Amino acid sequence: MKEFDVVVIGAGPAGYVAAIRAAQLGMQVACIESESYADPKGQVRLGGTCLNVGCIPSKALLQSSELYAQANHAFVMHGIGLDGIRMDVPTMLRRKDNIVTQLTNGIRSLFKKNKVTQLSGHGRFVGREGDRWIVEVHGKEGDELVAATHVVVATGSSARHLDGVPVDNRIVCDNIGALNFESVPQKLGIIGAGVIGLELGSVWKRLGAEVTILEAVPDFLAAADQAVAKEAWKVFTAGQGLNIQLGVKINSVVPSDSGVRIEYENVDASLVLEVDRLIVSVGRLANTAGLGADAVGLQLDDRGRVDVDEYCRTNLENVWAVGDVVRGPMLAHKGMEEGVMVAELIAGQAGHVNMDTIPWVIYTHPEIAWVGKTEQQLKNAGTEYKVGQIPFAANGRALGQGDTTGFVKLLACAQTDRILGMHVFGNNASELIAEAVVAMEFGASSEDIARICHAHPTLSEAVHEAALAIDKRALHF
Ligand code: FAD
Ligand code: NAI
Secondary structure, eight states, X not given: OEEEEEEEEOOSHHHHHHHHHHHHTTXXXXXXXXXXXXXXXXXXXXXXXXXXXXXXXXXXXXXXXXXXXHHHHTGGGGTOOOSSOOOXXXXXXXXXXXXXHHHHHHHHHHHHHTTEEEEESEEEEEEEETTXXXXXXXXXXXXXXXXEEEEEEOOOEEEOOOTTOOOOSSSEEOHHHHTOOSSOOSEEEEEXXXXXXXXXXXHHHHTTOEEEEEOSSSSSSTTSOHHHHHHHHXXXXXXXXXXXXXXXXXXXXXXXXXXEEEEEEOSSOEEEEEESEEEEOSOEEEOOTTSOHHHHTOOBOTTSSBOOXXXXXXXXXXXXXXXXXXXXXXXXXXXXXXXXXXHHHHTTOOOOOOGGGOOEEEOSSSEEEEEEOOHHHHHHHTOOEEEEEEEGXXXXXXXXXXXXXXXXXXXXXXXXXXXXXXXXXXXXHHHHHHHHHHHHHTTOBHXXXXXXXXXXXXTHHHHHHHHHHHTTOOSOO
């Protein structure tokens, strides 16, 4: 039986990062990855949901479709005339697939470079011998047992499906099928106006589909700051033509060979939607089935996730769990941070993850990004705060780029001026948010940002001005 210091189960962002960091720290490491994703040669693809069917392919499609939308609608204001613009969907998909191949092969190279042993197959706890955990790797080539002092569970998550809505990833799709439409559907239905619904809805809308999103909750983007949610609602619905219906109840979904019929209701009426394709994006569930949790007494929480403390320790000695399979936001960067933390803790170093400064980004156009508290959270907590909000319409770079939708909103403590949150709706929000994350990690005040020189002309000047606006001394608005 092969023996390792650390065995990581799952090679998504949380798992592969944990494995690489543990190897960097001098440990003998193996990473088990099931055969869920394979390249055309049948080789197991590393990188998990993020690289194969999540962050990376969706951002590739968002970029292609945004360029197409700009060519159709935005180039003209710059004096650029184009005739006969057309979208070649197979080329767009090939580009996306090439990026996935490049990055997943990259993880394989990183494993080689760091001497991480890759084991292909389904990993499952089978027991304990002395101070070693025994894990079975059930692969195409047969079964193998490995022993490890430490096990890191990083098995990630899978799309939640709805009862009575069979997903075939052809007509009715979760994220896997939705990233692979070989042509633009004329009519696309989406259940769930969350992150995937908005991102993938945007992709196919920009390419010409008529998109209807059915959302159970009556509030739009309830987790975001309400000023952002309100503005985004206007832009996505009236501006971009996404038909988003809130507060609906899905009654039945009946697929046929050619499409799907969805019967649903809102407070006023019973309604029917007929579409060519349907995406179901109603959240994700932790992958703990078949992990052998029962065999070793690994404790799960009431949502089927591995139960962990703030250091990602489980109830079992030297068993850790990171990423989507544990509590907290299901975000790749959150999982990666946990992976690093656990590897460093195993090596006897200090490690921590600050859950209060994990940024969120929704890659619509304009993008939505935030970190820290929303205004409504501060109100509910009775925290006194100050607000500085600057529209991109008052920013020279945004004007030059012809993209002035949205704003930066900064929230600071009324007593101490410490930054409590930043919310951005606008072009490049995903990059701008990093400044607030750094500031909050350093415990900065809005005055600190106000006194930092920001390059001109840049979008980051809107962050600067928002900091000045907290003290009612914005210079350009
Ligand atoms: P995963 O990436 O799910 O990886 C887990 C791995 O473990 C998988 O490869 C799986 O095959 C393997 N596995 C499971 N069980 C076993 C087993 N028993 N044995 C062996 N292997 C096993 N997050 C962002 O931060 N930014 C984004 O832009 C973003 N976009 C997304 C877009 C979409 C469409 C989706 C679906 C998700 C997106 N996410 C995004 C979320 C992000 O993909 C996840 O948070 C991230 O992948 C979680 O990483 P993980 O390592 O915990 O799990
Ligand atoms: P989500 O949690 O973002 O949104 C799901 C939506 O579906 C919610 O608004 C919910 O109210 C709604 N819903 C649930 N049940 C429903 C029902 N029966 N009928 C109608 N609506 C229903 O989940 P989503 O979009 O599936 O994404 C999963 C996760 O993946 C995200 O929460 C996020 O963690 C991650 N992700 C992150 C991205 C990013 O960082 N940019 C991009 C895409 C996904």
